[in-house]
Amino acid sequence: MKRTRSAVVALKLITALALVLAPAPFARAQRAPVEAKHGMVATVHDLASEAGVEILKKGGNAVDAGVAVGLALTVVYPFAGNLGGGGFMLIHLADGRTVAIDYRETAPAASSRDMFLGPDGKVLKPGPGSSTVGWRASGVPGSVAGFALAQQKYGSGKVSWADVCEPARRLAADGFVISQGTAANLKAYAKFLSQFPESKRIFLADGAFHEAGTRWRQPDLAAVFARLQQNGPREFYEGETARLIADAMAKNGGTLTLADLKGYTAVERQPLRGTYRGHEIVTMPPPSSGGIALLQMLGMLETHDVAKLGANSAAKFHLFIEVMRRAFRDRAEFLGDPDFVNVPTAGLLDRAYIAGLMENFDPAKATPSDGLAPGNPAGWTPIKVSQLGDHRARLAAESTETTHYSIVDAAGNAVSNTYTLNGGYGSGVTIPGTGILMNNEMDDFTSKIGVKNMFGLLQGPANAIAPGKRPLSSMTPTFVLKNGALLFVTGSPGGPTIINTVLQVITNVIDHKMPVMQAVEFPRFHHQWQPNTISHDRFSISPDTSALLTAMGHSLNERPNVVGGDAETVMIDPETKLRLGAADPRKPDAKAVGY
Numbered sequence: 001m002k003r004t005r006s007a008v009v010a011l012k013l014i015t016a017l018a019l020v021l022a023p024a025p026f027a028r029a030q031r032a033p034v035e036a037k038h039g040m041v042a043t044v045h046d047l048a049s050e051a052g053v054e055i056l057k058k059g060g061n062a063v064d065a066g067v068a069v070g071l072a073l074t075v076v077y078p079f080a081g082n083l084g085g086g087g088f089m090l091i092h093l094a095d096g097r098t099v100a101i102d103y104r105e106t107a108p109a110a111s112s113r114d115m116f117l118g119p120d121g122k123v124l125k126p127g128p129g130s131s132t133v134g135w136r137a138s139g140v141p142g143s144v145a146g147f148a149l150a151q152q153k154y155g156s157g158k159v160s161w162a163d164v165c166e167p168a169r170r171l172a173a174d175g176f177v178i179s180q181g182t183a184a185n186l187k188a189y190a191k192f193l194s195q196f197p198e199s200k201r202i203f204l205a206d207g208a209f210h211e212a213g214t215r216w217r218q219p220d221l222a223a224v225f226a227r228l229q230q231n232g233p234r235e236f237y238e239g240e241t242a243r244l245i246a247d248a249m250a251k252n253g254g255t256l257t258l259a260d261l262k263g264y265t266a267v268e269r270q271p272l273r274g275t276y277r278g279h280e281i282v283t284m285p286p287p288s289s290g291g292i293a294l295l296q297m298l299g300m301l302e303t304h305d306v307a308k309l310g311a312n313s314a315a316k317f318h319l320f321i322e323v324m325r326r327a328f329r330d331r332a333e334f335l336g337d338p339d340f341v342n343v344p345t346a347g348l349l350d351r352a353y354i355a356g357l358m359e360n361f362d363p364a365k366a367t368p369s370d371g372l373a374p375g376n377p378a379g380w381t382p383i384k385v386s387q388l389g390d391h392r393a394r395l396a397a398e399s400t401e402t403t404h405y406s407i408v409d410a411a412g413n414a415v416s417n418t419y420t421l422n423g424g425y426g427s428g429v430t431i432p433g434t435g436i437l438m439n440n441e442m443d444d445f446t447s448k449i450g451v452k453n454m455f456g457l458l459q460g461p462a463n464a465i466a467p468g469k470r471p472l473s474s475m476t477p478t479f480v481l482k483n484g485a486l487l488f489v490t491g492s493p494g495g496p497t498i499i500n501t502v503l504q505v506i507t508n509v510i511d512h513k514m515p516v517m518q519a520v521e522f523p524r525f526h527h528q529w530q531p532n533t534i535s536h537d538r539f540s541i542s543p544d545t546s547a548l549l550t551a552m553g554h555s556l557n558e559r560p561n562v563v564g565g566d567a568e569t570v571m572i573d574p575e576t577k578l579r580l581g582a583a584d585p586r587k588p589d590a591k592a593v594g595y
Contacts, residue, residue, distance in 0.1 A: 033517045033571070033580040036594020040579035041065060042568040043405040046591035047176055048072040048081070049583075051167035052407055053593050059158035062407045063091055066415035067147040067155070069405050071168035071225070075218060076176055077589075078203065078437055079185055079424050080403040080493065083224065083236065085439040086142030087402075087419025088284050090271060090477040091154050092486055094412040098282050098479065099154065103146020103266040103419075104470040105139030105441040110255040113465045116447040123448040128195065131447055135254035137427040137440035139471070141236075143419060146266040148233035153268075162229040169225035172435070175217035181588030183212040189425055198430040199437070221435030237261045241434060248431045263468075267339075274349065276302055277510055280481040283502075285345065287337040290476025290499045292348050293327040297503050299354035300326065306511040311522070312540065314548035315363075321527045321534055321554060322367055324500055326357045328529035333374035336462025337470045343462070347377030366553035369532035401425075402475065402493030406570040408486070408579050414570070416477035416489045418498070444471030474498045480506060486572055488516060494565030497526045497535075501564035509571075516571040520582040524564040533557045562586045 034040065039062070041052035051072035052065035060068075066089060073081025086105040092098045116131040118124050128134035151161060186193075186203055193199040200206060202218065210216050227235050235241055238261070246258035274281045274295035281298060283291035300323040309316040335343055347353060357375055360367065401424035407415040420439070421427075427440035445465040463472045476498050477491040488509065492501040501524055508519035523540030527533070533555045540563075541549070546556055566584035570592070573580055581592025 030521065031517050031585070033515070033582045034592040034594055036579045036581070038410040038579070038595050039065070039408060040570045040581040040592060040594040041069060041405070041407045042570050042581045042583050042592040043069055043073065043590065044080075044403050044566060044568065044587045045073060045077045045589045046593065047076045047171060048405070049591050049593035051171070052405075053595050054167055055159055055164055056409055057595060058163065059156060060164070061154075061156040061411065062409040062413040062415045063150050063154045064156055064159050064164055065407050065409065066405070066417050067151045068164040068167050069407070070143060070147055070417060070419060071165055072171060073403060073405075075168050075171040075221060076182075077403060079189075080401050080420055082141075082419065082421045082426070082437065082439065083143055084138070084141045084426060084431075084436045085419060085421040086139070086146065086441065087417065088288055088473070088475050088477055089146060089150050090282070090284060090416040090479060091150065092282070092414040092416075092479050092489075093154065096484070098271050100269045100271045100284055101146050101150045101266055102269050102287065102470070103142035103149070104287055104473060105142050105439055106260075106264060107139055107442065107445065107465055107467055107469050107471075108255040108257065108260045109467045110257070111442070111465050111467050115255075115465060116442070129253075131443035131445070132423060132440050133192075133195070133428055135249060135252040135427070135429055137442050138254065138256055138429070138438040139441040140256060140260045140264045141439060142264060142266055144228070144233050144236040145264055149266045149268065161232060165225050165229045169222050169229065172218040172225060173222035175215040178210050178212055178214055178216050179589050180212040183210055185424075186210055192428050193425060196428050196430060198432050199425070199428055202430055202435055203425070218435045220433055224434050224436065237264055241436075244433050245431050245436070252429075272345070272349070274298060276506070278482070279487065279510055280484075281506070282479040282481065284475065284477055285338070286335055286343045286472075287470045288473045288475050289331045289335040290474050290502070291478075292335065292345060293331050293499045294476055294478065294502055295349055296327045296330065296354055296357070297323045297499075298506070299349075299351060300358050301507065303355070303358075306507060307513075311508070311512045311514075312545070314545045314552075317525065317534070317541070317545065317549055318363070318366070318552060318554070320503075320525070322358075322361050324503075324527040325367060325369060325372065325529050327499075328496070328527070329369075329372050329374055330357070330377075332529060334377065334380060334462070336472055340466060340469050341462040342379070342381050344377045344379035347379040348375075350378065353377050364552060368553075369529050372529065402495070402498070402565065404477065404491040404493055404565070404568055406489040406491065406568050408489060408570045408572060412486060412572075414479065414486055414489050416479060416491050418475040418477045418491045418493065420475070420493070441471055444473065445469075476502045478502050478506070480509070482574065485574070487574065488569060488571035490567055490569040492565040492567040496528050497524075497564040500524070500526045500528075501567050504564075505567045505569060516569055516580050516582045520567050520569050520584050524562075526563050535559050535563045537563050566590055568592075
């Protein structure tokens, strides 16, 4: 659009104020990263990080360690670590190859588009039988299959499947000392978990609670890991564990069957690649929406001098908010499971198309979300209304209760893995005799046309429920390379905030030259098109900056809790080649461990 004289004047004023209000150049983080010569593992829990390093020391590579970490988190971080969920693993190999493992959950064969609507046609409220709680909320778990595929194809060959299961088995059998953070989190979810007797027995000590400083043993879960060690990963889908899951589902009105478990497969996909200021960005393709949105936002930002705006100026906030708004608008319209719908990936990532998204950007004024039309990327074929209803559909809530970990080994192999049960402790259901919490990923599908989710997100009909389909996700495991060499590994939990967290970590490093620890610690903000509100960390925006943004037409919402997840990140120092582990302080037990 043409800029008016007043807009130009306003932009100059905002930029000048931004430079005045921006802090001095960043020299160091409040904390130093953990340094190591050989390998580094950064996770949400110290015991899981140590499990990964244990495998590295035995000769395993980053993939082997990544599997061990994912299994160990099942025991020590049941809030999101899992056998009963799924996610995405991005693998970078020292020889330059990069692959993506999609082990997202799938809808059971008995699923149907309107399965979570009541007799009145409205979405069932959270509770047993809904898409969020209980036996009908689970998709077919993918974690075991995904980890097995990753290790079989890309592991070192020096450690076995039984070896990578051992740290988790040992932690479950021998127990571990509960931290204050874990004890508090379990108590916070007591009402939710108490709905299911097995969950109450295991995770709440039958109502007595697990206190900080006490040892927690999980013998049923240890037995599952022992079976996996003895019989291989397919035991989860075809053996005794599968039978226990299917029988419990049948007895309690669940939709997941033994046939669903036997039929599950993880999928290898080609990662998405883009560039930003001389760096290569490698990230996750659909059914994650994160990679496309991330590359679109970086493409929109690249024509602007972000560094000159300052790290927390009004001009920087305004630019990023407008970029986020446009990427999330496209996300709402075009993305879904590529095995079921045509996702116009190439068109959405076309440089000319991305530039066109910013044609109506006003540097002095917020764009109204309600009037922002979607783009028209090449390769897009609109889904017929007669097939799936109105073009605006509810994307059932992708919860913030996910977890991410990053790993780099001595050879330069790396893993960026994000996986989830969806909600904290998933559906709340624990399968008797297994200690396995089940996911509530069916809530990531569209449950009702035209209804916003708990995050206010709107999503196109591409994400409607269908048997065997994978729900759309925001998980964004990512690698950043410079001159062909791996620079850092990152990702985050946080539902839709994941995408913007990864964006800000990347731009903090590249544009603002922050040390990796500061890039992770730095306050965050979030906008997702709908609702038309900026969420931001408490104290992250000064009253002066807030006034400037409000005058431009933005609506701000200061959050008492953290905006965005915990971006567990590992960097390779370009000069020393040291592995630098940045565990996010937003999680009390997060730790980077190296050797």
